[in-house]
Amino acid sequence: MITKAKRLKNIGKFYDFSSSANDLDWHKNTFVFAPNAYGKTTFVNVLRSLRDNDPKLIRSRKTLGAKANPEAVIAIGGVNHVFDGSRWDKPHPDIQIFDAPFIQANILTHEIGHEHKKNIHKIIIGEQGKKLAEDLSALKTKEKAKSQEAANLVAQFNRGGFTLSIDAILAIPAAEETAVGERIQKLEQDIKSKESEETVQKLGYPRLMAAPSFDLSGAKALASKKLVAVHEAAEREVLAHIDHNFKDKSQARQFIRQGLDAMQADCPFCGQDLKNAADLLKAYREFFDETFRAYQQGIVQQLTSIEKWNLDNDLTALISLHNANLATVRQWEKYLGEMKLSDFATTVDRYSAGLAASKGRVLSELEKKQKDPNADADLSPIDALMAELAALKAVADEYNNEVSAFTEKAKQYVASLPKSDVVSIRADLTKQQEIKKRFTLEWKRWATDYSAATKDAGALQSQKNAKQKELEEAGKTIFDTYQKRINELLGTLGTDFAITGLTGKTDERANESYSDFGFLILSQTVPLTTRQEEAPCFKNTLSEGDKSTLAFAFFIAALEKTPVLDKQIVVFDDPLSSLDETRREATARLLLTLSPTVNQLNVFTHKRDFLHMLCDKMPENKTLQVRSDKKHGSQFAVLDMEEDRKSAHARLIESMERYLGEDFGPTAETMQGNLRKLFETVLKTKYYRVLASDIKAKHGLATLLTTLFVAGLVDVVIKPRLFDLCSVANGSHHGEIVDVTARHLTRDELLPLIREALDLVHKV
Template sequence: MLENLNVLAEIKQLNHRSQMDNNFTQLSLIYGLNGDGKSTLSKIFQLISEKDIPSINSMKSLESDELKTPNFVLRFSASKAITPNNINSLDHNFLVFNQHFIDSNVHSSSKIESSNLQNYYNLCLGSFSVEKQKKIDDLKLENNILTTDKTEFETKLTQRFQGLTVSEITKLKPIKGADSRIAELESKLDDVKAIDVIKKITKPSKLSVSFPELNFDYLDVSVEKISRDATEEIKKHFSNNHKKENKKWVKDGVTLVTENQTCPFCAQGLNESPIYTHYKHFLDETYQVAVNAFTTSNTITTTDLDSIYTALLSVKTDVDTANQCIESWKDRVSLNSLTLELAYLSDLETYIKNLKKETERMESDIFIETDLSETCESIIKILFDAESDIRTLNKSIQSCLNDIQSYISTLESTTEADININITTLKNAIESSKADVKLWIKDRKDRGSRVTLNNKAVKTLREEIENDQKGKISTLSKDINEILQKFGSHVRLIDLEKDYKAKKGNDRFKFGVKFIENELSTSNAADSAKVIGDLLSTGDKNALALAFFFAKVRSGVNANSIIVFDDPMSSLDRHRRHQTKALITKIARNNQVLVMSHDPFFLKELYDYQNNNTISSYFRFESSTQISGTSHYRKSSLISIANLNEETTDPYEQCYKSLLDYCHTPSDDSTIKLDAIRRIRTILEAKIYMSDPNTFLPNEYLGTLIGKVRERKDDQQDIFYIDNETFEDIEDLNEYTGEYHHADGVKTVSNPIDMTELRTNIQKTLECVTRM
């Protein structure tokens, strides 16, 4: 028997350097928080049993001096001490149940196995087979990753190259200017969707300028131009009165008329000359007509010039407006902005002013000598150039309008699907030239070759597992199934058979399991997926591991075997918890047992479960923080303790969880029912006490507390208040649990407890504490 731990030092967080006050007993219960060193201690026991000093040395504390090595001194009966130096003389062996045992001795397939197996559910027990199976799993996992990578490669390709197969993708070629073309098509796609809005965008308007037809002939004023009749009469007069036309005479005659007011013909006064009177009458009438005609023509001409000048001035504004319209279309249609200089407008203005000035003079005397030919020619040329410029500008505007209309027509005749197809084609062309696409194709081939090699290795490993599992499962399956039945597990082991139905000639096992009383041989894919995916939960796997461990202990222990449990309650429900206590107690009758747990309630329950508590003893990890340089380290040692009262002082939480658990999964086990009915009183006592600790005492029982509550319950102003319905329920519950009173000196009874009635009263209890 292991009696004491004298030294456990330089091993991870363990720093136990002195003998404990009390020795280990037949059943030693060790309490420790997570991180205190329970798992470390269980692993040390296992490595000591295997005499594996190198692995023990690998667990050296990080903060230890480099010259120090892990050290241990285990004192056994007959004062025999085992140290690293004499470990080979150890004649005891430790059988350790911990997470390492679960991982090393129970294996159930992951879902990767179900995807390609027809008639094989891969579950094995024992370290040899599990080790081999883990290698298989590693290979399967690698194959799964490789296959997933290949699938992901194909998925990425089909996602990147929309609507194309891998074969089609490899034929794609790059297209020059694809990026800019995609941008154009995406913009066009937006326009197709908004065609009605596009049509309403303002378009540029052509310039409307009316150029006048100018005639400056009216500026040519002479006697001949004034009146042909007058000319003919004068010629006739000279002909009749003068055989020869004397120009000098005519000139002198004009001088006489203008200076001497005498008639050039008779030298008489103008008023007295019948000849002058005759000519004057004729000439005045004709002259006035000519003046009126000049004035009218000049007015029309200058008005037309003013109008065209004003129109040309406004052309610049019209061109700016047209350019604004063109700008609003440029993001859709390739258009050129309009340009019109009209630099000659200032010259036109000058010429028009000069014309007006000279013609105003002529209106007072149309025979004034003036030469406006250059002015008129310049005006005509400027207007000709302006008309030509505007004609050219309107052609540009018409070209813009044609392009805009063509774009709109294209939008109207184009569908969104057509554009999307073109965009996709261009995008695929771009992606096809990227390096990762070529790399994926190469990796796909390499990974396929690796999968083939791994499958060959898997076949070899399965043959090795077959030989190991035949004997192991057939030997222990009866004991394992018996324990699983006690656990209430729906897992059962069935006979192991050979199955040659696997694909590609791979020999596989058919391992039957019992699931909710139905045997599943996993002979079809649907059942296989259900078994593998749903049957072995974490709790089931831990239960199977624990059952396997108990079966091994039953079949293979001797007097020198020391059984170690590290948190055996992990993932076990209340029913399995109870059965585990019973199985551990049974083992402790013949072998020394060490039970380590972070659950003080379980340890106390296990302690209380013993018929003879003298075989049980308590120990606890005591932790402290040590400083080494700038680092802080948690160190633990093992000490003896009398009980776990301090660690189990919260009856309310413990009772509440236990009762709630019973409501969810009621049990007809008499021990469990008795425990539950006692917890009803405990939780009610705790709830009433916590509601007013100043009035109620912590050790008062339910009957006493009810009496105090009755005196105060009707006072609604009291800090403590309980409604009538809740109080009546508490009284009923007190009466129901009265015969199971847990007060000192009261004998417990074993009258049958109805499970349904118990569950109803537990629900009522939980409702009461919730309402209070």
């Protein structure tokens, strides 16, 4: 509640007003009287500036010629709100104002345009509806901006050269970021392979290595034998022959011996004595055993075979084969990548000297056995040669495993050559490259931004639709209720018109809401506007007073729906214009009804009679007035309603009583004339019906008294005194007693006459 206007300086006609006196405190119902142009509207503008936190409303009303900045201090609820010339230290939004700017902004006195329709719409839908409309407008703006952001991202995508769709790009799993690289490499290799397929098909494969080998088992067996062993073998064969061919085996040895006795004493071959059977058998074993001859032949054959074995050629062939394999492998490397074979040439070099030496030693041992079959042979060279050949073969086997693995890989490569043509592979490669591109920093950021933008746009779209529906549902009730209430108020205010068809509409292009309605006058609907100049419409049908009343009804209806109405300070600046004389009583009753529901009711008016009505209906009030003079400008002051409401008759009596004790200013001539006025007023009021014709004929006091005495309505006892006073009074004014010389009395002469008049006035 406004408790006081403490300071108003350099604002309009408020040159330098300040107030600290308690008698200027504002109350729950505060009424301010001020003639037009005294500054009441200026003060209301100060309150509007405080409400809207708009310094321009005060600065634009800076006192003409003032050098200092405007200042204002308004106390609300015990808290000072200070305007320092540039801004308010704290605004107070809970102020509702009905004044000319409200009417101009909403119900223009000439015609209602689109801006008025928008303002009316804001009034109708109220704070809750306004909040819904503002929320909807904000959502539309956000949704439009977010949709544009998404559209810009789509345009960026289209410029990115993708063949995949946006959905396809966004659907790519995150795991593809690492997996796609291998696929691209394979496809690139497939293209190379496909382009070189004919060449690949003609490529050869590396060959297996055949390690040098020589069967030394026979040589080793022959070298390890002696003739003793041959004799033993021959003896076994002779005994076997005896067992097979002689009946009497016990006589066989004797038979052979006797047969041999017939021969010369010495053997014809070797010259040995054959008489002894043991010698016979020995000679037999040594010279006639087939096995012996075979042994000799075997030694010769082994020597010949080893001598013919060209170990150097075999080793050189291995190196040549290895080098050929290396050349073949290098031809495959561009398709299979870098491949390696063991360095078999170095291995051959490492083994060749040892093999040659071992071979020589084996020949030496066999030659020795050839000369002396019973000589003890050294088998280690044979074993060494066999071991070296086995070791070389083992290395060759490992080498061959490498060759086989390489050959298998090469054959698999050939088998896996893509069946598709290069064009198809390139198309697939393009797709994979787009997938890879999707995971670059630029397009990762794009995907994040696009997903967020589309998600936000979708959410805002849903919110906008929901808010639109909420506003529409609220609007159905609001507009029906509002139209009904406005028409009730118009009826209370005594208008002969009503509004009809009140609806909310939306200008989709401007994203603005507005209200439209018409008027029902004499059962005919009249629109707000019409294209036909002569057709009835708001502009040419409603009077200016009707338009002002319509604005008042709009304001009251909107005010009643204001949230926390009990916290609102309501200000009316001249709710009745000079065109609203017929609606004073109804307006006062509406304000009486409104008062208990608001935090404070403040009414500024230039109409005394309306002010008196308000005071009659709301006795609990504070009345102030704005006084103004050229020197001090406008000032708030207390307005004594009892004094203000006194009739001229009461004031006349008070001045006469005061004159008895104080010569306070009026002249004796004036007070002498007041004697006539005193009685005329009482008689005309009390006996109006009897004196009506005299009053109409403008007869004077003497005639009025005569009529009353004739009618017997006044006591004849006081007749002489009354006519005597009448004669004194008529001298200074007009009257019918023209033959009486006017008597100009002094103050002292008048005093007893005034006392007598004040006494007689109660007796007529």
